Amino acid sequence: MRVSDIGEFALIDRLAKIVSSEHPSVLVGIGDDTAVLEGGGEMLLLATVDAQVETVHFLREAITPQQLGRRALAVNLSDIAAMGGRGSVALVSLVLPRETEVAWLEHLYQGLREEAERWGVVVVGGNMARAPEHAVIDVCVLGWISRDELLLRAGARPGDLVLVTGTLGEAAAGLRLLQRADQAPASTVLLARLLTPTPRLPEAAVIAKSKRATAMIDLSDGLSSDLLHICQESRVGVRLWAERLPVTAAVQEVAHQCGETALDLALGGGEDFELCFTAPADTAETLARTVYDETGTPVTIIGEVLPQAAGHTLVLPGGEETVLKAKGWEHFKRNL
Ligand SMILES: [Mg+2]
Incomplete structure (x- = not known):
């Protein structure tokens, strides 16, 4: 068996079993x-x-x-x-x-x-x-x-809303431009998002200090994959509203040129390094506004946390519901 046969996440599980990180000083180990x-x-x-x-x-x-x-x-x-x-x-x-x-x-x-x-x-x-x-x-x-x-991937509860900082799919759009060697001036922002991402440290500090958020992850692999990590660790389901995902006109344009959709780039693109977090429904809007007021970074409510039995669904713009699948980056499966 080779690592490419089982993929990154199964490999992590196998290796984590060998070096159990259980120790009095370890609050959160591998995972x-x-x-x-x-x-x-x-x-x-x-x-x-x-x-x-x-x-x-x-x-x-x-x-x-x-x-x-x-x-x-x-x-x-x-x-x-x-x-x-x-x-x-x-x-x-x-x-x-x-x-x-x-x-x-x-x-x-x-x-x-x-x-x-x-x-x-x-x-x-x-x-x-x-x-x-x-x-x-x-x-x-x-x-x-x-x-x-401290915020972990575990902690989201049914009834919470799902929020995301900034915009989605820009790094993936930047990668598409790079692959096509597109030097259009409009590509500057997209390329910067890909090449020199900005860690959302000030936003994270505001979210953590509010003590209102229940779980958080950064979007390195792609929204679909990373949000499903929150679901897995929190043992909850989720309903994501495609229409609410924050995508810019530039991402839509690049997606269109490449025969993809902005939704593909937003869900599976990865490397946006935005923060995806959950918060109770009655505090989510206030929290989103606080982050914006204190950092200038917009925060969008993009979904709701459901009981685990409800599964993971994506509501498409027409209202049709499909299964939300992990479409993000996974090592050993594909490369640049
Ligand atoms: Mg991460």
Whole structure:
């Protein structure tokens, strides 16, 4: 049996059984966006790691080293944001072919520093090893969250509403443009969403401090896959309203040009790094408005949490209900 036979999530299950993360200091082990550890006091320690692999996550001709440095840190900070936390320090493991240009790496580190300074994170160490062919930039981030503000994938309850920050499908639209080498000026925003994503840390802080949200995840794989993780961990069902999904005209245009729909890109595109969270129906609108007032980022109510037996449904624009399927990114199944 090979990893491609079982896929990323079955593989995680198998490996997690071998290294049981049960320990008094581990509040959340393998299976959420970030591990949550006792920090000795009111604050809990957050730990996450995420690699950027050449030819899988990035192509050298499509991203500048500065952008790659920013991205490598930002995707980790998004996982910290998913818990409501803030980043503190980063460790960087570089696995490099011998031919790698020093200047390329220095530019990568300038990008890393830019993103780190933006969020008050310090790069405190790392590791280097030789790669046979392609570069890997693996970043580990540690962060903190107050014990009473921690948000997990588990916690959503029937009757809650589902909310999402920002807009969906822009990174996927950016990827389509990149694949077509489209240099239209309108593509700038979409490409930026793909190449230099913004972790929703301020939004996460407002959501966590409100203590109104019940579960949260960041959208790295795609809304459908990531929302189903909340459903799985919270043991609930969901009804998602396709018409409510926040997609821009630019995403609709790219989808149209590519023979896809904006709904496809919003549900399955991935890498938007928005936050998807749940909150009781009577507080969801106030929470959405608070996030917007304090950060300028719009928040949209896109669905409702149902009992687990109700399953996972998607209400199409015409009113027809279909099964909501995980269409997001999964490693070992497909690549760029
Ligand atoms: Mg995540």
